[in-house]
Amino acid sequence: MKDLLIIGAGPAGLTAAIYAVRAGIECAILEKFSPGGQVVNTYEVENYPGFENPIPGWELMSAMEAQARRLGVPIESVDVAGIRKDDAADSFIVTTADGGEHAARAVILATGASFKKVGVPGEVEFTGRGVSYCATCDGAFYKGRTVAVIGGGNTALEEALFLTRFATRVYLIHRRDEFRGAKILQDRVLSNDRITPVYDTVVGSINGATSVESVTLINKKTNVQSEQHVDGVFVFVGYEPNTAYCPAELLNPAGEVIVNRDMKTRIDGLFAAGDLREGSIRQIVAACGDAAVAAVHAYAYLAEREHR
Numbered sequence: 001m002k003d004l005l006i007i008g009a010g011p012a013g014l015t016a017a018i019y020a021v022r023a024g025i026e027c028a029i030l031e032k033f034s035p036g037g038q039v040v041n042t043y044e045v046e047n048y049p050g051f052e053n054p055i056p057g058w059e060l061m062s063a064m065e066a067q068a069r070r071l072g073v074p075i076e077s078v079d080v081a082g083i084r085k086d087d088a089a090d091s092f093i094v095t096t097a098d099g100g101e102h103a104a105r106a107v108i109l110a111t112g113a114s115f116k117k118v119g120v121p122g123e124v125e126f127t128g129r130g131v132s133y134c135a136t137c138d139g140a141f142y143k144g145r146t147v148a149v150i151g152g153g154n155t156a157l158e159e160a161l162f163l164t165r166f167a168t169r170v171y172l173i174h175r176r177d178e179f180r181g182a183k184i185l186q187d188r189v190l191s192n193d194r195i196t197p198v199y200d201t202v203v204g205s206i207n208g209a210t211s212v213e214s215v216t217l218i219n220k221k222t223n224v225q226s227e228q229h230v231d232g233v234f235v236f237v238g239y240e241p242n243t244a245y246c247p248a249e250l251l252n253p254a255g256e257v258i259v260n261r262d263m264k265t266r267i268d269g270l271f272a273a274g275d276l277r278e279g280s281i282r283q284i285v286a287a288c289g290d291a292a293v294a295a296v297h298a299y300a301y302l303a304e305r306e307h308r
């Protein structure tokens with residue numbers, strides 16, 4: 001049995017592990033894909049302190065992973081499917097999709113969040129054939145072409161700007177009359193002559209024969225429908241927490257894990273950090289901060305049990 005299991009190897013999980021091993025806790029990370037989390041899909045990060053110039057997302061996360069591995073943190077490749085407390089043994093059983101079980105005295109949940117779908121006809125059918133959730137991964141396919149970006153928050157604005165490196169026209173479709181993203185990003189978007197903002201508008205459907213050819217736009221103020229030719233659609237309309245494996249008692253109605261300021265959940269010995277928690281500002285530095293808090297309190301929890 002491990003002292004501590006950490007679920008997820010994004011910024012929160014890797015940071016929690018770094019703090020835990022340095023405190024002498026025997027821990028391991030369980031990660032369903034490769035380490036790095038959402039940041040590996042980020043073209044570049046400009047707001048994580050310590051780097052004078054923007055750093056590519058994959059580079060930042062490779063460094064965090066290397067740091068954790070150097071300190072001796074094992075990262076196991078498994079998809080966590082459930083977690084329960086064994087009260088008699090005062091420990092946790094983490095179950096995995098392949099039928100495996102892992103036991104630990106304490107657990108930190110750090111499984112982050114995933115993209116929300118926009119939920120219109122054509123979205124599922126054309127995913128991978130013109131519909132994408134990752135500009136860094138797919139942007140280069142649209143050299144000299146026309147794309148739509150759906151959304152108006154920081155990620156939508158950042159990714160629309162990134163796509164102008166390839167696409168000659170980016171329609172930025174937002175349901176409100178102004179973007180929600182940071183002022184500096186709004187200024188960059190509005191002064192970029194490859195981006196056409198389309199306000200007060202939702203996408204009714206994504207259309208095409210074998211791949212994306214157009215989007216049907218609906219103006220929310222006038223109800224007027226129009227058809228816009230595009231070769232690709234990038235969806236950035238928010239996130240949902242990756243918490244399907246969590247007991248319902250831990251979650252709020254949005255599926256986020258409820259924690260106190262020590263990152264403790266409602267179950268003693270179970271902590272949560274990063275984008276999956278209620279009130280997260282969904283930023284790398286915040287995920288790392290949460291994780292440090294969670295690891296320090298996990299250490300205190302384990303130490304208290306040892307000295308009983």
Ligand SMILES: Cc1cc2nc3c(=O)[nH]c(=O)nc-3n(C[C@H](O)[C@H](O)[C@H](O)COP(=O)(O)OP(=O)(O)OC[C@H]3O[C@@H](n4cnc5c(N)ncnc54)[C@H](O)[C@@H]3O)c2cc1C
Binds near residue numbers: 007031
């Ligand atoms: C396109 C984009 C651009 C962004 N740009 C910035 C930026 O410039 N600056 C910034 O500060 N933030 C940015 N963010 C936000 C930032 O990426 C997140 O806040 C941060 O990654 C959250 O870290 P996390 O560790 O909580 O979760 P995540 O990064 O989501 O990591 C969670 C990990 O858990 C794993 N996991 C999920 N479910 C399971 C399971 N059942 N079993 C095992 N493992 C599981 C996932 O595979 C993943 O590796 C951006 C996000 C995106 C998508």
